[in-house]
Every structure is written in C-alpha cells, then in structure tokens.
Amino acid sequence: MFVWVEVAEEWLKKLFKGKWFHWALQGIAIALCTWWWFHVPAPGKALLALTIVAVVMTIEGLTGWQRALWLVIVFALAFLENRAIDKDRHDFSDFEASRRAVENQQFSNIGSSITTSVQKLLDHSDEQFKATVAQQSQQFAATMRIEQKNVDQITGGKSYAVIMPDTTDSTADSLPIGITMCAVCEESINAAVYVQKEVTVDGVGDLIYQGQVNPYSMFTIGKLDVIRGKEKLYKITVFARNKPTLELLKIRFNRDSQHWEFSYSINRLEKQPHLNPKTRMAEGEEIKILVKETKWDEFNRTPENPAKTKIH
Numbered sequence: 638m639f640v641w642v643e644v645a646e647e648w649l650k651k652l653f654k655g656k657w658f659h660w661a662l663q664g665i666a667i668a669l670c671t672w673w674w675f676h677v678p679a680p681g682k683a684l685l686a687l688t689i690v691a692v693v694m695t696i697e698g699l700t701g702w703q704r705a706l707w708l709v710i711v712f713a714l715a716f717l718e719n720r721a722i723d724k725d726r727h728d729f730s731d732f733e734a735s736r737r738a739v740e741n742q743q744f745s746n747i748g749s750s751i752t753t754s755v756q757k758l759l760d761h762s763d764e765q766f767k768a769t770v771a772q773q774s775q776q777f778a779a780t781m782r783i784e785q786k787n788v789d790q791i792t793g794g795k796s797y798a799v800i801m802p803d804t805t806d807s808t809a810d811s812l813p814i815g816i817t818m819c820a821v822c823e824e825s826i827n828a829a830v831y832v833q834k835e836v837t838v839d840g841v842g843d844l845i846y847q848g849q850v851n852p853y854s855m856f857t858i859g860k861l862d863v864i865r866g867k868e869k870l871y872k873i874t875v876f877a878r879n880k881p882t883l884e885l886l887k888i889r890f891n892r893d894s895q896h897w898e899f900s901y902s903i904n905r906l907e908k909q910p911h912l913n914p915k916t917r918m919a920e921g922e923e924i925k926i927l928v929k930e931t932k933w934d935e936f937n938r939t940p941e942n943p944a945k946t947k948i949h
Contacts, residue, residue, distance in 0.1 A: 662693060663706050670713045673721075680725045683718035687711060796822035797882045797905060797927055798850050798875045800830065802861060804897035804935045811862050812888065812897060816846060817855035819927070825851045826877040830858060833872040836885075841874040863897065865890040881906055882927065894935070902930040 669686060690710055797819055802812040816830065828850050833842025846858035863869055868889040875882045886901045908923035 660703075663703070663710065666690060666710045666714075670710065670717060673717045677724045678717070678721050680718070680721045683714045683721055687714040687718065690714065794822075794824040794879060796824045796826050796852065796879065797903065798826065798828050798830070798877070799901075799903065799928070800858075800873045800875075800884055800886060801901070802886070802888055802897070802899050803857070804899065807890075807896045809863075809897075811860045813857045813860050815855045816850055816858050818850060818852045822852050825849055826879065829876040831874045831876070832859070832861070833874070834862075834869075836870050836872045842872065861888065863888050863890070885930075887933075889933070891933070891935070896935045898933040898935050900931050900933050901928065902926075903928040 666686070673683060690707060693707065799817050799819060800814055801817070802814050804812060806812070816828070818826075827848065828846070829844060830846040831841040831843060832845050833840060861869070861871060868887060871886045871888070873884040873886055875884065882903055882905045884901055884903045886899060888897060888899045890896075891898050903926075905925045905927050906922070907925045908921060910919035910922035912918070913920045
C-alpha cells in the first residue's frame with residue numbers, strides 16, 4: 638500500500654514540475670480571464686480562481702517566466718473580481734431604483750384613487766353644506782325680518798313725525814299746528830314734541846305734546862304765534878325710541894297772496910358725537926336728512942321717503 642502512495646507522489650511531482658502542465662494551466666487561466674473580461678462573472682468566482690492560482694504558484698520548480706505569467710494572471714483575476722463587485726453593486730442599485738419606482742407608482746395610484754374618492758366625498762359634503770347653509774340663511778333672514786318687524790313696532794322703525802301749521806285762516810295771529818307721519822311710514826311712534834321759539838337759545842323748548850302718533854293720521858297738538866310782518870323760525874324736537882328728529886319750521890305771511898306760508902326741513906340724529914381727548918372737540922356726529930328744506934307753500938306737503946335719504 639505504501640508503495641502505491643510513493644508511486645503516486647512521484648508521478649504528481651513529475652507532473653507538477655513538467656513545463657507543459659503549467660503552460661496548460663496558464664492557458665486555461667488566460668482563456669478564463671479573457672471570457673470574464675467580456676462576460677463579467679458574479680462576485681466570488683474570480684476570487685475562487687485567484688485562490689487556485691495562488692496555490693499553484695506555491696509549487697516548486699517554476700521558472701521565472703512561469704512565475705511572472707502567473708503574477709500577471711493574479712492581477713488580472715484581482716481586477717476582474719473588482720469589476721464583478723462593482724457590477725453587482727450597480728445591478729443591485731438599478732434593481733432597487735426600479736423596485737422603488739414601481740412601488741412609488743403603485744402608491745401614487747393608490748393615493749390618487751383615495752384623493753379622488755375623498756374629493757368626491759368633500760364635493761358632495763360641500764354641496765350639502767352649501768344647500769343647508771342657504772336654507773338656514775333664508776330661514777334666518779325670514780326670522781330676522783319678523784324680529785325686525787317686531788322691533789320696529791316697538792321702536793317705530795324708520796318712521797318719523799312731521800309738524801305742520803294749518804294756514805287756512807289768513808287773518809289769524811296764531812296758527813294751529815298738527816302732527817302726522819311721513820307718507821311712507823308704517824310704524825307708530827311714541828313721541829315727545831318740544832317747540833323752541835327762540836332758536837338762538839340753547840335747549841329744546843317747551844313740551845307741547847307727548848303720546849302716540851299713528852301712520853295716516855293727523856291731529857292738532859297746539860298753536861304757534863305768528864307775526865304778519867316778520868318771518869318766524871321754530872325749532873321742533875321730537876324725541877322717540879327710534880332716535881330724535883329736529884324740524885326747522887318757518888312761517889311767514891305772503892302779502893301778494895294774502896295767505897300764510899310755511900317751509901320746513903327735518904333731520905335725524907343717527908349717531909351722537911363723542912369727545913376726542915386729543916383735540917378736545919366733539920366728533921363722530923352723523924345726521925340723516927329726512928326732508929330737505931321745502932319751498933314756501935300754504936298747503937301741506939307730502940313728507941319724503943326716509944329710505945331714499947342720505948346721511949351727511
């Protein structure tokens with residue numbers, strides 16, 4: 638048995654020391670390197686071949702040229718292994734990028750589907766909300782109109798009183814004055830009427846009537862002294878819940894027609910003035926013109942519509 642081992646060992650030594658054996662292995666290695674140059678192997682294959690070459694280089698009896706060629710093959714295999722690692726990383730990076738792109742597209746499709754569904758739901762909800770709000774707004778507006786009507790019935794709304802003299806008796810030295818409402822006024826007011834005969838004096842004058850005034854009615858509340866040769870100016874203040882009004886009433890005797898004539902204007906104090914601490918002056922007063930100064934007339938004029946007047 639030991640004889641056969643010795644024989645095999647001798648045969649292997651002769652084989653490894655033979656130059657054709659190494660030239661054949663080197664030819665195979667060169668052919669493999671050439672193939673892998675054009676067809677990059679998977680990582681580890683070139684390293685495995687490099688390991689085998691390293692083992693072969695340990696065999697004794699190699700010539701200088703053989704060792705040099707084996708060294709070139711070693712560097713070639715090391716370079717090919719590096720290319721294989723780089724290619725594997727690049728392929729993996731491309732695969733991951735492609736996978737992420739597919740996943741992103743799938744997520745994008747899912748997101749678009751969800752967004753579309755949610756948007757449809759929101760649009761439907763928005764339409765229902767708008768319809769509900771519009772219905773509630775109409776109901777609220779109707780309720781507010783009713784409430785405003787109730788408030789107007791209590792406060793008088795936009796109604797205001799008009800004081801006019803009765804100029805029928807051209808020989809009289811005092812003229813009866815009546816109180817009525819504007820032609821379009823719909824709400825009654827509880828009025829307190831003050832007449833100031835001397836307009837240059839501060840104050841509101843004397844109280845001549847206090848009570849309710851109804852639309853489409855007129856009644857006498859007192860008399861005013863008049864002078865034939867002089868134009869008289871009276872300041873009439875009417876206090877009511879819907880803010881006070883100021884009427885400037887002028888009365889004169891027309892010698893051509895031999896009749897008493899009158900002219901008047903009516904303003905309403907919409908906003909009380911306030912004291913500005915910086916300027917120490919009253920500011921912010923708002924006065925609404927209800928009736929512009931009328932022409933001289935001996936007949937009753939129709940009061941103007943307060944809704945068409947402007948605030949100054």
